Amino acid sequence: MKCIVCMTHVPDTASIIRIGADGQHIDETGIKWIVSPYDEYALEEALQLTEAKGGEVTVMTYGPQRAEAGLRECLARGAHNAVHILGGEKTLGDSFAIAKVLAAAIKDREFDVILVGVKGVGTDNSQVGQMLAELLDLPHVSNVVKVEWNDGAIVAEREVEGGHEVVESPLPAVLTAQKGLNEPRYAALKGIMAAKRKPVEKVDPSALGLDEDVLAGAEATYNLRSLELPPEKQAGKIIQGEDDPQAAAAELVKLLHEEAKAF
Amino acid sequence: MSGILVFVEQRDGSIRKGSLEALSEAHRHAAANGWDVAAVLPGSGIEGVAAGLGAYGAGKVFIADDANLKLYSAEGYAEAVVAAAKQMTPHAIFFSATAMGRDLAPRVAAKLGVGGLADVTGLTLEGETFVARRPVYSAKAFATVDTAGKTPQVISLRPNVFSAEEAGGSAEIVKLDGLALSIRAMVKELVSSEGGEIDVAEANIIVSGGRGLKGPENFALMRELAELLGAAVGASRAAVDAGWIDHSHQVGQTGKVVSPTLYIANGISGAIQHLAGMSSSKIIVAINKDPDAPIFKVADYGVVGDLFQVVPAMIEEIKKVKAA
Numbered sequence: 001m002k003c004i005v006c007m008t009h010v011p012d013t014a015s016i017i018r019i020g021a022d023g024q025h026i027d028e029t030g031i032k033w034i035v036s037p038y039d040e041y042a043l044e045e046a047l048q049l050t051e052a053k054g055g056e057v058t059v060m061t062y063g064p065q066r067a068e069a070g071l072r073e074c075l076a077r078g079a080h081n082a083v084h085i086l087g088g089e090k091t092l093g094d095s096f097a098i099a100k101v102l103a104a105a106i107k108d109r110e111f112d113v114i115l116v117g118v119k120g121v122g123t124d125n126s127q128v129g130q131m132l133a134e135l136l137d138l139p140h141v142s143n144v145v146k147v148e149w150n151d152g153a154i155v156a157e158r159e160v161e162g163g164h165e166v167v168e169s170p171l172p173a174v175l176t177a178q179k180g181l182n183e184p185r186y187a188a189l190k191g192i193m194a195a196k197r198k199p200v201e202k203v204d205p206s207a208l209g210l211d212e213d214v215l216a217g218a219e220a221t222y223n224l225r226s227l228e229l230p231p232e233k234q235a236g237k238i239i240q241g242e243d244d245p246q247a248a249a250a251e252l253v254k255l256l257h258e259e260a261k262a263f
Numbered sequence: 264m265s266g267i268l269v270f271v272e273q274r275d276g277s278i279r280k281g282s283l284e285a286l287s288e289a290h291r292h293a294a295a296n297g298w299d300v301a302a303v304l305p306g307s308g309i310e311g312v313a314a315g316l317g318a319y320g321a322g323k324v325f326i327a328d329d330a331n332l333k334l335y336s337a338e339g340y341a342e343a344v345v346a347a348a349k350q351m352t353p354h355a356i357f358f359s360a361t362a363m364g365r366d367l368a369p370r371v372a373a374k375l376g377v378g379g380l381a382d383v384t385g386l387t388l389e390g391e392t393f394v395a396r397r398p399v400y401s402a403k404a405f406a407t408v409d410t411a412g413k414t415p416q417v418i419s420l421r422p423n424v425f426s427a428e429e430a431g432g433s434a435e436i437v438k439l440d441g442l443a444l445s446i447r448a449m450v451k452e453l454v455s456s457e458g459g460e461i462d463v464a465e466a467n468i469i470v471s472g473g474r475g476l477k478g479p480e481n482f483a484l485m486r487e488l489a490e491l492l493g494a495a496v497g498a499s500r501a502a503v504d505a506g507w508i509d510h511s512h513q514v515g516q517t518g519k520v521v522s523p524t525l526y527i528a529n530g531i532s533g534a535i536q537h538l539a540g541m542s543s544s545k546i547i548v549a550i551n552k553d554p555d556a557p558i559f560k561v562a563d564y565g566v567v568g569d570l571f572q573v574v575p576a577m578i579e580e581i582k583k584v585k586a587a
Contacts, residue, residue, distance in 0.1 A: 013516045013536050017403040026404065037517050093399075093406070095369065096378035121516055123399050123406070125381045127369035130337065134373035139448035140337060142366045145510075155451075159511055160362035161462035163455040165335065169448035179517055180510040221378025223411035225394070227404055230542065233561055241568030242552075248566045249576030252548070255564055257584050260546050262525040263468065263492055 001055035001149075002111045003046035006102055006128070007039045007074055008120040009067035023226050025092075035070045038117025040184040041177035046115050047078045048182060049149055056080040058109070062101045063088045068200055075195035076187035082200045085208070090216035093123040093224055097215040099131035104208035107136060111172055113154075118143050118176040129176035140174040141167045145181050266299030267292065268353040268415070269321065270344055270371075272363050273304065274453070276312050280465070281359025281422035283319050288425040289357050290320025292388050298354070301325060302434070303347035305340045307333035310436065317434030319427065325350070327439040334450040335363055341370045346439045348375065353415050354391050360419035361464070372417040379417040380408055384424045384522070384543070393418060401516040401539035422465055423522050456511065461495040463514055468525040471497030471514055471541070475530015475551060475570055479507035484574055485529065491581055497521070497541075499531045515540035529570045533558030550574065 011017070011031045018027040035043075046057045058081040059074040061067045071082040085105055091097040106114065114136075119126035126142075133140035145164065146157040152171050157164045159178055187195070205212050237255065241248025256262045267289040271282040286302060293300045302321040304313050306328065313324040327343035344367070348356060356371065358364035360382045372379040384405075385396035392409050393416050399406045410416045463469055470489040472482055482496065489496045498512040514521055515537040526544035531537060533549070533556055541547070542561050549562035550570045559565045566573050 011400065013401070013539075014534075015400075015403075016535065017400045019404065026400070093408070094378060095381075096373065099373065121401060124397075124401060124520075125369075125379070126365055127372070127379055127381055130366060130369035131373040134341075134370050140370070141448050142337075143362060157454075158362070158366075160453070161465050162460065163453055165450045166452040166454060167448055167450050173448060178510075179513070220411040221372075221413045222380070223409045225407040225409065227399070227406050229404055230402065233542075233563075236547070236549075236559070236562040236564055238554075238559055238562070238565040238567060241566040241573055245566075245568045245572035246576045248568055249573050250580050252564060252566050252573075253577055253580035253584060256525070256546075256548065260525075260563065262546050263581070263584075 001049055001053050001113065003050060003055065003057045004106060004109065004111045004114045005039070005043045005046050005057060005059045005074070005079065006114065006116040007043070007059050007061045007070055008036045008122065009033050009061060009063050009070035010036045010120050010122040013037065013121055019227055019229060024224050025227065033066055033069065035073050036117050036120045036122070038119055038121070038177055038179070041179060041181045042115035042117050043074055043077060043079065044182045044184040045147065045177060053149065058083060060102065060105060061085065062098055071200055072195050073187060075198045076191040077185055078191060082198065083203060084200050085203045085205060087205050087212050090212050093125065094216070094220055094222035095125045095127035096131055096221045097219065099128050099135055100215065101205060101208065101210060102128070102132050103135035104210055105203060113171055114174045116174065116176050118178045129174050133174035138172055138174050139169045140176070141169055142176040143178045144175050145178050147175065147181070265351060266301065266353055267355045267357060268348055268351050269300065269302045269357045270364065270367065271302045271304045271316060272359060272361060273306050273309060273312055276309060278312060278315070279359065279361060280427060281361050281364070283427035284422065284425040285357040285359045285420050286316065286319040286321055287427045287430070288386060288420060290430050293320070296388065299323070301347065301351055303327070303344050305332045305343040313436050314434060317432045318429045320430040320432060321434045322432065323437055324434045325437050325439050327442055329442065329444065331444050331446060334453065336446045336449045337366055337370045338448065339444050339446045340367050341374055342442050342444055343439055344371045345374050346442055348415060355393055355416040355418055358419040360421050364419050368417055368419045375415060375417070377413045377415065377417055378410060379419065380410060381419050382421050383418055384421050386418070398520065398543065401520055402543050403539050421522060423467065463495045463497045463512060463521050464519050466495035466523050468492045468494035469497045469514070469521060469523045470494045470527045470529065471499065471531060472502055472529045473499035473531030474501040476502060476507070482508055488574060488578055491578060499537050528558050529574060531558055532556045533561065
């Protein structure tokens with residue numbers, strides 16, 4: 001099985017987000033960048049699949065220079081090849097532009113499945129996998145928490161409100177991974193050492209016949225006007241309930257019922 | 264160009280509330296601008312359901328009634344939405360950002376050669392351009408965005424944020440015939456989770472538990488409070504990672520991002536990861552024995568105390584209020 005895993009390099013989920021001076025982007029000072037957590041599930045699935053059935057895992061990212069660290073992390077965990085399409089700052093948040101770039105980079109490669117995280121924990125669009133499938137004329141299953149790999153086909157379970165949908169699809173297909181699919185591994189020291197020697201294929205968007213200025217200009221589908229922090233919350237009413245929990249509970253319920261009219 | 268098309272989601276003939284919210288939001292903008300609102304409803308045996316959409320502002324309902332559309336498929340449903348869009352040439356297509364809407368909207372957008380604004384929590388109209396506010400970095404920031412002049416503007420609206428209100432109209436039913444359905448990935452079965460619990464993503468009230476619950480057995484206390492309030496049961500990452508409850512309950516950056524009317528956090532310290540998932544709740548209640556827990560910084564109401572004493576007492580008090 002030949003697997004392509006699309007990875008995005010995002011701020012650590014524990015990061016405190018500040019707005020940069022341009023009012024449109026985050027202040028990257030002190031931000032630690034990680035492989036998006038959902039992409040870790042996508043990678044792990046591909047690694048387990050190729051360990052069981054043979055094949056290889058190619059991890060791909062469309063991002064700036066620093067995203068190479070994310071590719072190295074994936075190589076250290078066991079990915080065989082890495083492709084780095086350089087760029088992505090101008091098209092940040094534009095899912096369709098990102099899908100076009102990935103589709104152009106993937107279309108002439110051999111693969112049985114494309115795995116991506118259900119969302120990057122950055123611009124949180126949760127759209128690239130589905131758009132990539134449409135552009136490559138492939139079926140997709142999103143939000144996947146379980147996959148049974150058969151010959152040339154899969155049975156996947158996707159999480160929906162109040163249950164799971166059981167989906168059958170032929171391969172090749174695009175799957176977007178949700179938490180619960182598997183338990184991602186850590187990179188072992190041996191893998192980290194080996195990853196340093198593995199090559200990272202660098203691709204310029206122009207080599208794919210794409211011009212980032214056009215993608216972010218005439219063809220842009222996402223115009224970011226401004227970025228703001230959420231409004232500050234006023235201090236709440238805090239009741240001390242260590243000594244008399246009964247009275248505290250009664251007061252809380254009274255406030256919720258009469259003041260907040262919450263129920 | 265003639266208005267707004269709204270994808271309406273049904274399962275077994277019942278319309279999802281989020282779709283009515285999207286329809287109502289479309290109606291509010293359309294009514295102010297003299298635009299039309301149409302719904303597109305794929306399914307099987309759904310004609311009876313379609314007529315009811317008029318009450319929420321749909322002047323027209325495109326129905327794609329086909330045995331192959333009984334269960335959801337992105338490819339089949341996208342074909343129906345695109346067929347309706349070709350007849351209507353709308354300014355915008357709205358979806359509710361449910362599991363189905365979030366799956367379908369990008370597929371439709373790419374089919375139409377446009378992008379999409381996902382999971383928006385606020386919408387204004389400038390001329391013919393929708394300006395959306397949407398949470399990014401899991402609601403640690405908000406972006407104000409538009410589709411850079413591309414139409415139709417494909418927009419998914421976060422459930423539970425926009426209000427659904429009856430507008431009192433009636434809808435003309437238009438059948439979408441001759442759809443070229445070529446469905447590869449197909450839902451075979453919908454498996455409901457045990458007990459038909461309310462999902463956190465759709466709930467008006469969420470009772471959430473964290474590490475302070477000390478063990479899986481104590482989620483019974485959360486369920487008791489939740490049942491009393493008609494609420495969903497949520498959980499922090501710590502509780503999910505400890506294996507106390509299924510991931511579908513997780514609220515936070517690697518779980519669900521929710522906006523209920525009332526969020527009750529029990530024994531949850533309020534890690535930044537968790538706050539990112541629930542800080543846009545309308546009313547936040549925290550119950551925690553640590554007075555310095557970060558959750559109190561975002562709480563509208565809080566009790567510093569032992570949740571194993573406070574929550575049972577709350578349950579008794581709520582029963583009294585409900586009986587009164």
